Amino acid sequence: MLIEAAGLAVLAAISPTALLLAAVYLGSARPRATILLYLTGAVLMSIIMGVVVLVLLRAGGFSLPTHRTIRYELRLFLGIFILFAGLFVAWRKPRPKPGRSGSAHGGNAIVARLMANPAPYTAFLAGILVFAPSMTFIAAIQVVATAHADLSLTVAGLALIVAINVALIWLPLLAFLAAPEPTTRYLSAFNGWLRHNGRIILAGTLVAAGLIVAIDGLVGLLQKG
Numbered sequence: 001m002l003i004e005a006a007g008l009a010v011l012a013a014i015s016p017t018a019l020l021l022a023a024v025y026l027g028s029a030r031p032r033a034t035i036l037l038y039l040t041g042a043v044l045m046s047i048i049m050g051v052v053v054l055v056l057l058r059a060g061g062f063s064l065p066t067h068r069t070i071r072y073e074l075r076l077f078l079g080i081f082i083l084f085a086g087l088f089v090a091w092r093k094p095r096p097k098p099g100r101s102g103s104a105h106g107g108n109a110i111v112a113r114l115m116a117n118p119a120p121y122t123a124f125l126a127g128i129l130v131f132a133p134s135m136t137f138i139a140a141i142q143v144v145a146t147a148h149a150d151l152s153l154t155v156a157g158l159a160l161i162v163a164i165n166v167a168l169i170w171l172p173l174l175a176f177l178a179a180p181e182p183t184t185r186y187l188s189a190f191n192g193w194l195r196h197n198g199r200i201i202l203a204g205t206l207v208a209a210g211l212i213v214a215i216d217g218l219v220g221l222l223q224k225g
Helices: 002-013 016-026 030-060 065-091 109-116 120-130 135-145 149-164 167-180 180-224
Strands: none
Touching: 002 135, 002 149, 002 180, 016 030, 016 109, 016 120, 016 167, 016 180, 030 120, 030 135, 030 149, 030 167, 065 135, 120 167, 135 149, 135 167, 135 180, 149 167, 167 180
16 A cells, blocks of 8 residues: 555656745745745645545545445546546647746746745745645545555555655755755756656656556456456
């Protein structure tokens, strides 16, 4: 269970927007305070939404052995949905925004404003907004929620998913603390590539996660049948 959940959490963590904001905040006037509040908002949102999704799925009885077929049907449906979402992102052409440098997630106006004003209080809001639950994050949570696991293993699984989900904040932070100038310089140079390839990265991540979840659900249903 933990290995599968961690794998999906890694896919959920791949967010060009999250890394772009981390780079911007590390290059701000108050880098440590700004990125720490960014991390706080991200962790808070991840924990709250993770608990909500887990409780809802557990309340539906998806972790019960008698609901094994329904559990795999849920995974198959969720995987197909994520797969088509990834294909849609890959197919959709980004709309150019005059006078704006563009950002991941199709030039989201709110995220663009947060990037333009890198301050601690806006960083906390950015962590909450950027880390609103993605489909890949929900897919990782459902692995834990639908498993027949005790409380300690469930808490460990949720903590692991949250830690991996916000990895693109705490990993650059650790690198910055160890080597501030090289980290800031590298992330700044990396920003341009992320801006141009963010949509492709997002689409590829969704397609990969969708295939993993859908195949897992399909295999489970075939074995049950």
